[in-house]
Amino acid sequence: MSLDLNTTWFLLVGILFTGYAVLDGFDLGVGALHLFTRGDDERRLSMNSIGPIWDGNEVWLVTGGGALFAAFPDVYATVFSGFYLALIFLLFALIFRAVAIEFRSKQPMAWWRRMWDISFTTGSVLAALLIGVAMGNLVFGVPVRADGEYGGSFWHLLRPYPLLTGIMTVALFMMHGAIYLVMKTEGELHDKVRGWIRPTIIFFVICYVTTTMATLLYVPHMTEVMRTHPQFFVVALIGMLAIANIPREIHGGRDFRAFLSSSAAIVCLLALFGLGMFPNLVFSDPNPEHSLTAYNAASSDKTLGIMLIIALIGVPLVLAYTASIYWIFRGKVKLDHSSY
Amino acid sequence: MDLLLLSRLQFAVTIGFHYIYPPMSIGLGLILVIMEGMYIRTKNPLYHRMTRFWVKIFGLTFAIGVATGIVMEFQFGTNWSTYSRFVGDVFGSALAAEGIFAFFLESGFLAILLFGWDKVSERTHFISTCLVAFGAMFSAVWIVVANSWQQTPAGHHIVGEGAAARAEVVDFWAVVFSPSSMDRLSHVLMGAWQAGAFLVLSVSAYYLLKGRHVEAARASMKIGLVVAGAASLLQLVSGHESAVGVSKNQPPKMAAFEAHYEDATPGTLYLFGWVDEQTETVKGGLGFPGMLSFLISGDTKQPLTGLRAFPPEDRPPVQLSFQSYHFMVMIGMTLIAVSWGGIFLWWRKKLFRTRWALWVLVFSVLAPQFSNQLGWMAAEVGRQPWIVYGLLRTSEGLSKVVSEGMVLSSLILFTLIYLLLLVLFLFLLDMKIKQGPDDLDPARGHGA
Numbered sequence: 001m002s003l004d005l006n007t008t009w010f011l012l013v014g015i016l017f018t019g020y021a022v023l024d025g026f027d028l029g030v031g032a033l034h035l036f037t038r039g040d041d042e043r044r045l046s047m048n049s050i051g052p053i054w055d056g057n058e059v060w061l062v063t064g065g066g067a068l069f070a071a072f073p074d075v076y077a078t079v080f081s082g083f084y085l086a087l088i089f090l091l092f093a094l095i096f097r098a099v100a101i102e103f104r105s106k107q108p109m110a111w112w113r114r115m116w117d118i119s120f121t122t123g124s125v126l127a128a129l130l131i132g133v134a135m136g137n138l139v140f141g142v143p144v145r146a147d148g149e150y151g152g153s154f155w156h157l158l159r160p161y162p163l164l165t166g167i168m169t170v171a172l173f174m175m176h177g178a179i180y181l182v183m184k185t186e187g188e189l190h191d192k193v194r195g196w197i198r199p200t201i202i203f204f205v206i207c208y209v210t211t212t213m214a215t216l217l218y219v220p221h222m223t224e225v226m227r228t229h230p231q232f233f234v235v236a237l238i239g240m241l242a243i244a245n246i247p248r249e250i251h252g253g254r255d256f257r258a259f260l261s262s263s264a265a266i267v268c269l270l271a272l273f274g275l276g277m278f279p280n281l282v283f284s285d286p287n288p289e290h291s292l293t294a295y296n297a298a299s300s301d302k303t304l305g306i307m308l309i310i311a312l313i314g315v316p317l318v319l320a321y322t323a324s325i326y327w328i329f330r331g332k333v334k335l336d337h338s339s340y
Numbered sequence: 341m342d343l344l345l346l347s348r349l350q351f352a353v354t355i356g357f358h359y360i361y362p363p364m365s366i367g368l369g370l371i372l373v374i375m376e377g378m379y380i381r382t383k384n385p386l387y388h389r390m391t392r393f394w395v396k397i398f399g400l401t402f403a404i405g406v407a408t409g410i411v412m413e414f415q416f417g418t419n420w421s422t423y424s425r426f427v428g429d430v431f432g433s434a435l436a437a438e439g440i441f442a443f444f445l446e447s448g449f450l451a452i453l454l455f456g457w458d459k460v461s462e463r464t465h466f467i468s469t470c471l472v473a474f475g476a477m478f479s480a481v482w483i484v485v486a487n488s489w490q491q492t493p494a495g496h497h498i499v500g501e502g503a504a505a506r507a508e509v510v511d512f513w514a515v516v517f518s519p520s521s522m523d524r525l526s527h528v529l530m531g532a533w534q535a536g537a538f539l540v541l542s543v544s545a546y547y548l549l550k551g552r553h554v555e556a557a558r559a560s561m562k563i564g565l566v567v568a569g570a571a572s573l574l575q576l577v578s579g580h581e582s583a584v585g586v587s588k589n590q591p592p593k594m595a596a597f598e599a600h601y602e603d604a605t606p607g608t609l610y611l612f613g614w615v616d617e618q619t620e621t622v623k624g625g626l627g628f629p630g631m632l633s634f635l636i637s638g639d640t641k642q643p644l645t646g647l648r649a650f651p652p653e654d655r656p657p658v659q660l661s662f663q664s665y666h667f668m669v670m671i672g673m674t675l676i677a678v679s680w681g682g683i684f685l686w687w688r689k690k691l692f693r694t695r696w697a698l699w700v701l702v703f704s705v706l707a708p709q710f711s712n713q714l715g716w717m718a719a720e721v722g723r724q725p726w727i728v729y730g731l732l733r734t735s736e737g738l739s740k741v742v743s744e745g746m747v748l749s750s751l752i753l754f755t756l757i758y759l760l761l762l763v764l765f766l767f768l769l770d771m772k773i774k775q776g777p778d779d780l781d782p783a784r785g786h787g788a
Contacts, residue, residue: 052451055406059447063439065413070436073428073506080417080424081739087418088750092757095407099761102403106768147503149421149741300499300508303429307436314440322444325451328459338455 005304009071010278010294012311016067018270020060022176022263027054029177031097031124032170033196034117042189043117044340047101049184049333051340054101056322058094070307074148074297075281082142082150083134086157090130097123105340125170132169136162139277140219141285144292161214168207172269175200176262179246183255186332197250197258205243208269215276221283222276232275239268344735346747347419350754354411356713357758361405363712366480366529367536367567368398369473372453374563376466390556391469392457393777394540397769399454404765406447408758419747423727423737429508430496430515431486438482446475477529484528488521490728491719492589498731507731519589523582524719530575531715534675534708537568541682542705543773545698553776558692561701565686568679575672580635586722587636590729591645592654593722596661598632603646607632612666615659620647622662656724664717671711678704 003011027050037046050057069076080087096119104116140161143151178200181193215222226233242264249258277283281297284290298304372394379387413435416424424432452460452468460468489495495514496507509515541564547557587594594600600607601620609632613625630640647655678700685691692698727734 052455055403055450056444056447058406058410059439059443062410062413062443063436065417066432066436066439069413069417069424069428070432073425073432076417076428076432077421077424077739080414081419081421081742084418084739084742084746085750087414088753091411091414092753094410095757095761098403098407099764102400103764103768106771147740151741299429299432303433303509306509306512307433310433310437310440314437314444318440318444318448322448325448328456329451336458338457 005301005308006279006294006298008308009067009298009304010274010281012308013064013067013071014270014274016060016064018267020057020064021270022266023057023060024054025128025173025266026050026177026180026259027057028097028124028128029173029175030181031120031177032128032174033177033181033193034124035121036196037189037192040113041335042192043113044105044335045185045189045333046181047104047120048335048339049181051101051333052329053326055098056325058098067307067311071299071304072281072292072294072297073299075292078144078148078150078292078297079134079138079282082152083137083157085154086130086134090127090134093123093126093130095123096120097127101340124173128170128173129166132166133157133162135169135273136165138282139165139215139222139273141221141283141288143286144282144284144290146287146290148290148292148297161218164207164211164214168204168211171200171204171207172266175204175246176259176266179250179255179259179262182250183259184333194250198247201243201246208243221280221288225275225278232272235268235271235275239265239272242268341744341748343738343742343744343747346744346751347738347742348734350419350747350751351415353751353758354408354415354754355716357762358405358408358412359712359716360709360762361401361408362476362480363532363535363708364401364539365398365405365536366473366476366532367534368394368401368539369469369476369536370533371536371540371563371567372398372469373473374567375560376469378563380462380466386555386559389777390560393556394560395453396772397539399450400765400768400772402446402450404761408761411754419739419742420727420737421739421741423732425506426732426737427489427507427728429506430489430493433509433512434482434486434489434515438479438486442475442479442482444475446472446479449475477532480528480532481525484525485516485518485521487719488518488524489515490726491524491723492518492520492585493728493731494518507728520582520585523578523585526578527575527582527715530571530578531708531712533567533571534575535712537564537571537679538675538701538704538708540564541568541701542703545701546773547776548692549695549698549702553778556777561682561691562686565679565682568675569683572672572676572679576676579669579672584636587644590723592647592650592656593661594636595645595647595649596656596658596722597665597718599647599658599662600632600644601647603649604643605646606630606641607636607644609635610662610666612670613662615662617658654725656722661718661722664714664721668711668714668718671707671714675704675707675711678707 030046030050034043034046037043100116100120100123104113104120137157140159142156145151178193178196182190182197185193242261245261246258249255249261279293279295280291281294282292372391375387375394376391378384379391449468449471452465453472456465456468493507495509495511495518497510499506499508540560544557544561544564547553548561583594598607598610599613599615599622606629608627608629610622611626613622613627616623633642633644634640636642636644647658682691682697682701685694685697723729725733725735727737
């Protein structure tokens with residue numbers, strides 16, 4: 001397969017959103033699990049485990065959105081306006097997640113802290129759910145009009161399949177967040193969180209299997225590529241092996257490798273999404289010929305070329321300094337005078 | 341309430357609220373670099389304490405800036421999807437560049453700035469502070485480039501016809517260096533430095549009036565005065581350059597700013613006035629005939645384009661443009677007086693004891709907030725009815741599948757949530773100020 005600019009940008013947007021899922025995925029997962037911690041110390045440790053890095057992680061969403069706008073403006077326009085209320089709720093969820101972290105421990109009152117704890121969890125769960133719902137809609141198909149605009153309603157977005165992918169995303173991030181917490185905590189909290197790994201994996205696997213079955217049965221266009229290129233099945237296999245590897249690494253006390261496996265599982269999941277969807281970005285049902293693709297919804301070649309140069313300069317820089325910053329904050333989370 | 345009005349109102353509310361925070365972050369960023377730089381150089385623990393204090397406030401403004409900023413990036417797609425289709429090549433590229441180059445940098449190194457005190461060397465921490473400050477300023481670059489392209493489009497060509505018409509990039513650097521972008525960028529940055537500096541001045545003045553944290557307050561005040569004085573003067577220069585540019589590149593906007601109706605006549609410079617849009621005159625104003633022409637071209641007789649040169653549907657709302665522009669200028673002039681008055685008193689060694697002057701400084705924190713908002717109002721209202729000047733009307737940029745009910749709901753929700761955030765922000769800021777820089781929080785208790 002030759003790598004033209006449109007395909008390159010399909011990949012790059014995918015990489016940006018995958019980076020978001022791997023990184024803010026555990027932030028949202030930690031948020032989703034937050035209310036299961038008990039006592040002010042545990043709550044603070046939970047928030048501070050992501051305290052220094054959640055903001056940088058969220059930038060992957062902002063940049064992914066910006067890249068979508070620049071490379072595939074028609075997709076950005078159709079999806080963001082078409083899924084209007086869902087996007088608005090996503091924004092509110094992200095706002096409340098962000099300010100909850102910043103505000104929670106700034107006052108000592110119990111009611112204040114409980115309010116922001118709930119806000120942190122609600123925002124995190126809602127954000128994960130809505131992101132999964134949006135992705136599910138792109139896959140399952142939404143009515144796209146002849147003029148390229150969304151032709152359905154808000155409730156249309158909450159059909160069983162997208163709801164399923166929404167719940168699966170929550171489950172995935174909870175699993176990923178739990179593994180992250182195991183990596184970053186010690187003592188009593190570490191042991192408690194370690195006990196959450198198995199239920200979160202089970203929850204995710206059930207969702208994943210159900211979604212896979214539903215996709216095989218009801219979303220034929222996603223499995224086309226597997227029929228024509230059976231070698232891609234290996235991606236699904238690696239993903240499953242990665243998930244299976246998690247309990248093995250946790251049991252062996254190799255928390256970081258468990259986290260890597262979880263990250264690999266997310267990458268494989270999104271790779272399958274990309275492989276199945278390509279070249280579609282928004283699958284249209286009915287009227288599949290109205291689908292928005294990497295070719296009919298893209299910017300000009302000149303813009304894609306300029307953006308590619310920007311990406312080639314910018315992304316390696318980002319990866320380099322992000323890795324250094326994570327390295328600086330390696331190790332178990334400890335509460336000190338600068339913590340939340 | 342029609343869809344256009346609701347969508348514009350929502351954009352105004354969300355951007356107005358958002359714009360309270362990034363200017364403070366950018367301004368405080370600069371001041372943090374100065375304060376921490378002084379510590380690195382002098383090793384005086386006073387500067388270290390000051391830096392620690394202002395870093396906490398920076399963290400607060402930054403977080404709300406980010407939370408409200410994502411709303412803006414999404415809103416082009418949610419409410420202005422037709423605009424997004426038209427400008428995606430150009431405008432989207434600037435936004436993506438903002439993300440890749442600036443947001444990652446400032447949000448990434450923010451980790452070290454806020455939490456890395458004990459994890460890295462003093463030098464590394466200072467470099468992080470510089471990178472965060474630079475990232476914040478660099479993000480201003482890209483968003484101003486994007487908005488400036490709306491004002492003075494360049495570096496593109498239009499491809500396609502009618503509903504399928506799109507702007508496509510022809511010359512990336514011509515887009516970045518469009519006729520207005522650099523003037524507007526310096527104007528935005530100076531406004532941001534003012535926002536940060538006057539916040540620092542206000543808090544420092546408050547401490548001096550209460551006789552608390554005196555040493556830190558004095559040192560902060562000196563830094564604040566230097567930044568405020570420099571920024572306020574430079575603001576006048578960049579404002580002038582921008583105005584000359586507007587007169588050349590967006591004549592109806594300048595005509596609206598000074599209610600210059602009569603075409604091809606010398607322009608009157610008003611200090612203030614009330615525009616009677618029916619009779620197309622300015623009432624109760626203090627105007628200097630010919631002075632507008634003089635400021636723009638050096639010649640009081642230079643004819644300027646008047647509003648009557650444009651059909652009514654191509655003219656911006658005059659009253660709102662006129663008033664926001666003039667109040668912005670008035671506040672700008674006042675800030676020059678306040679900052680340089682403060683510098684004068686400092687020179688005469690009277691500043692720290694002159695209570696009325698300190699009170700002026702306490703309240704001055706509000707001034708750049710207002711001038712920044714008014715400036716943007718002038719810029720955006722003055723550009724109407726265009727969303728891309730001369731190419732696309734605002735009314736043509738709306739989303740096609742979004743209903744009035746949806747926008748009304750989101751508008752109400754945003755307004756309520758943002759009001760809540762504003763109250764919480766002021767409450768937490770007040771608490772932090774009352775706590776002051778000298779007490780470092782114990783490890784237990786709230787991680788203020």
